[in-house]
Amino acid sequence: MKAVRLLAAVTALALLGGCADDAAAPPAGGNGIGGELTVFAAASLTESFTRIGRDFEAAHQGVQVTFSFAGSSALATQINQGAPADVFASAAPAPMATVTEAGNADGEPATFVRNQLVIAVPQGNPDRVTGLSDLTRPGAKVALCAEQVPCGAAARTVLDAAGVALTPVTLEQDVKAALSKVRLGEVDAALVYRTDVRAADAEVDGVEFPESAGAINDYPIVLLKDATNKPTARAFLEYVRSDTGQAVLTEAGFQAP
Amino acid sequence: MTRTVRTRTRRTGRIPIGLLVPAALGLVFLVLPLVGLLVRTPWSTLPQRLTEPGVLTALRLSVQTASLATLLCLVLGIPLAWLLARVSFPGRRVVRALITVPLVLPPVVGGVALLLVFGRRGLVGSWLDSTFGITLPFTTTAVVLAEAFVAMPFLIIAVEGALRGADTRYEEAAATLGAGRWTTFTHVTLPLVAPGIAAGAVLCWARALGEFGATITFAGNYPGRTQTMPLAVYLALETDLEAAIVLSLILLTVSVVILACLRDRWISSS
Numbered sequence: 001m002k003a004v005r006l007l008a009a010v011t012a013l014a015l016l017g018g019c020a021d022d023a024a025a026p027p028a029g030g031n032g033i034g035g036e037l038t039v040f041a042a043a044s045l046t047e048s049f050t051r052i053g054r055d056f057e058a059a060h061q062g063v064q065v066t067f068s069f070a071g072s073s074a075l076a077t078q079i080n081q082g083a084p085a086d087v088f089a090s091a092a093p094a095p096m097a098t099v100t101e102a103g104n105a106d107g108e109p110a111t112f113v114r115n116q117l118v119i120a121v122p123q124g125n126p127d128r129v130t131g132l133s134d135l136t137r138p139g140a141k142v143a144l145c146a147e148q149v150p151c152g153a154a155a156r157t158v159l160d161a162a163g164v165a166l167t168p169v170t171l172e173q174d175v176k177a178a179l180s181k182v183r184l185g186e187v188d189a190a191l192v193y194r195t196d197v198r199a200a201d202a203e204v205d206g207v208e209f210p211e212s213a214g215a216i217n218d219y220p221i222v223l224l225k226d227a228t229n230k231p232t233a234r235a236f237l238e239y240v241r242s243d244t245g246q247a248v249l250t251e252a253g254f255q256a257p
Numbered sequence: 258m259t260r261t262v263r264t265r266t267r268r269t270g271r272i273p274i275g276l277l278v279p280a281a282l283g284l285v286f287l288v289l290p291l292v293g294l295l296v297r298t299p300w301s302t303l304p305q306r307l308t309e310p311g312v313l314t315a316l317r318l319s320v321q322t323a324s325l326a327t328l329l330c331l332v333l334g335i336p337l338a339w340l341l342a343r344v345s346f347p348g349r350r351v352v353r354a355l356i357t358v359p360l361v362l363p364p365v366v367g368g369v370a371l372l373l374v375f376g377r378r379g380l381v382g383s384w385l386d387s388t389f390g391i392t393l394p395f396t397t398t399a400v401v402l403a404e405a406f407v408a409m410p411f412l413i414i415a416v417e418g419a420l421r422g423a424d425t426r427y428e429e430a431a432a433t434l435g436a437g438r439w440t441t442f443t444h445v446t447l448p449l450v451a452p453g454i455a456a457g458a459v460l461c462w463a464r465a466l467g468e469f470g471a472t473i474t475f476a477g478n479y480p481g482r483t484q485t486m487p488l489a490v491y492l493a494l495e496t497d498l499e500a501a502i503v504l505s506l507i508l509l510t511v512s513v514v515i516l517a518c519l520r521d522r523w524i525s526s527s
Contacts, residue, residue, distance in 0.1 A: 148492050148493075148495035149495055170395050171478050172478060173473065181477070184376060185378040186377050186378070186394050186395075
């Protein structure tokens with residue numbers, strides 16, 4: 001079944017690639033799909049996109065996918081400053097908007113997954129954190145993301161909506177940095193994405209809290225205007241949004257859009 | 258001054274083109290990024306951007322922590338440099354190599370190492386926490402420690418170089434006149450190498466001012482407490498390129514002024 005679906009996907013992509021009339025199409029097996037593909041993706045996509053990239057390479061011989069994972073806003077800045085990339089996957093619409101407004105996107109961004117915040121605590125939840133209000137206990141050390149990055153903006157929205165006055169000990173530059181402070185035991189809790197907690201399975205636990213429904217992050221993905229390998233980039237976009245790609249993302253803890 | 262330069266040029270003849278071209282390219286390569294920063298600076302909005310409270314807070318914190326870090330480096334670094342220059346002991350080469358490790362170590366690695374030692378679960382940190390209730394990460398003290406860790410080699414190398422270059426006969430003379438070792442050190446050695454110490458301290462301060470990797474890893478980022486200028490630059494880059502350029506310009510100006518003042522002393526003392 002899986003093989004049949006994969007075959008269908010490959011055929012569809014082959015047709016799609018065949019239709020593309022990109023002059024800079026790399027040499028490939030007739031359908032224009034091949035060569036190197038550079039994907040700029042949000043840090044929170046590290047594990048799932050690495051896997052999707054490997055699957056995509058397996059499905060298309062001769063394709064080599066290179067990822068640059070970092071904070072979405074930093075990636076957006078890099079793209080706008082001319083960094084060579086074919087695809088951009090952002091953890092929130094705001095960094096994506098800076099890319100589209102600068103005229104660096106080819107077509108409209110499409111939301112491919114959504115992500116929700118959880119409270120990351122050390123394994124076993126030693127402080128018995130059950131919700132946001134527990135984070136304001138005296139002496140509790142909490143790490144948040146800086147508001148300039150998507151996870152920080154989401155955390156701010158959630159805290160404001162819940163009316164929780166939380167003073168973090170640090171505002172980290174991306175979600176992985178906030179989580180690593182929990183892993184190291186330097187903070188008691190951090191607000192991170194559910195997917196990050198799942199990726200760090202062995203060391204941290206995630207505490208779900210109802211207020212997080214108020215700030216769910218949409219992840220948009222787009223083909224970039226200056227992409228040098230558009231047929232392959234389009235095939236990759238399709239692959240991410242296909243059932244196979246979505247299955248990997250769901251398993252990582254993302255929600256369908 | 259002018260005359261000596263002129264005679265030297267005459268003696269060596271014309272500068273070979275094979276040296277001049279790469280030298281010019283090297284200069285352009287090093288200076289061009291700085292020019293790029295100046296070209297893109299939003300000069301019209303610069304004054305009001307400089308007075309934004311966040312900028313001043315970060316700048317003040319940067320200057321304070323860099324100064325404290327330099328003080329710490331002076332207190333610990335001068336004796337260490339003296340030991341390396343004046344006392345021969347087994348393993349001196351190893352000690353000297355270890356001291357210079359922070360020079361080549363990626364600062365982030367330094368930050369991780371500091372976290373593993375002084376963090377709440379660290380070797381020393383867990384003891385500090387359980388005995389005194391002190392936790393270092395996410396405090397201004399952590400910023401000072403991170404900066405001192407990265408900057409101290411600059412001071413030690415400068416002071417050790419000055420000590421090795423200094424004439425030991427003055428110290429011997431002081432000793433024969435009945436001065437104790439401590440008196441000799443404070444009254445003869447220190448004044449003798451004062452320019453070297455000053456040069457090392459300024460370089461150390463400039464390095465501490467620019468510290469980023471170890472700080473963001475070990476001390477975190479919180480406005481007014483641990484967010485120094487380099488951290489503010491990095492986060493400004495996430496949303497506002499112009500703000501990042503302005504902050505970078507301030508750091509660049511401070512660094513250039515410091516190094517320009519230092520140049521002559523640095524050369525004469527080493």
